[in-house]
Amino acid sequence: MGNDVGENEDWPPWPEEEYARYLAAERRRYAWVMRTYGGMTGAEADEAAEQWYDYEPPDKPYRGLVFHDEAWHWAMTAIKGDHYWAGDPGLTEPPQEYLSLE
Numbered sequence: 001m002g003n004d005v006g007e008n009e010d011w012p013p014w015p016e017e018e019y020a021r022y023l024a025a026e027r028r029r030y031a032w033v034m035r036t037y038g039g040m041t042g043a044e045a046d047e048a049a050e051q052w053y054d055y056e057p058p059d060k061p062y063r064g065l066v067f068h069d070e071a072w073h074w075a076m077t078a079i080k081g082d083h084y085w086a087g088d089p090g091l092t093e094p095p096q097e098y099l100s101l102e
Helices: 016-036 042-052 071-080
Strands: none
Touching: 016 042, 016 071, 042 071
C-alpha cells in the first residue's frame, strides 16, 4: 500500500501532542548545553536548538529520527566535535543539572 509512515510497523507515527512535548524538551536541553558549555547567549542557544531540532510534520518518513541520541550528545558534538568524550571523559555523561531539566 505505498510508503506512508503510518503503514510502517517498524516506525509507528507519534501522536502530535507527545511529539511536540518531546521536541520542546530536547530543544530546552540542547539550548542549555549550548549556553553552559558553548558560551552562547540565551537567544543564540534557543536559535541553535530550533535549527537542530526542526519541527517535522507527521507525514515525514522517520519523523523524530534525530531523537535516537539525546540533546546532550548532539550539542556536545556541535561544540567539541564527533569524539568529544575522548578528549574529555568527564563529558561522557551529562551532569545532574542537565538530567534535572524538564
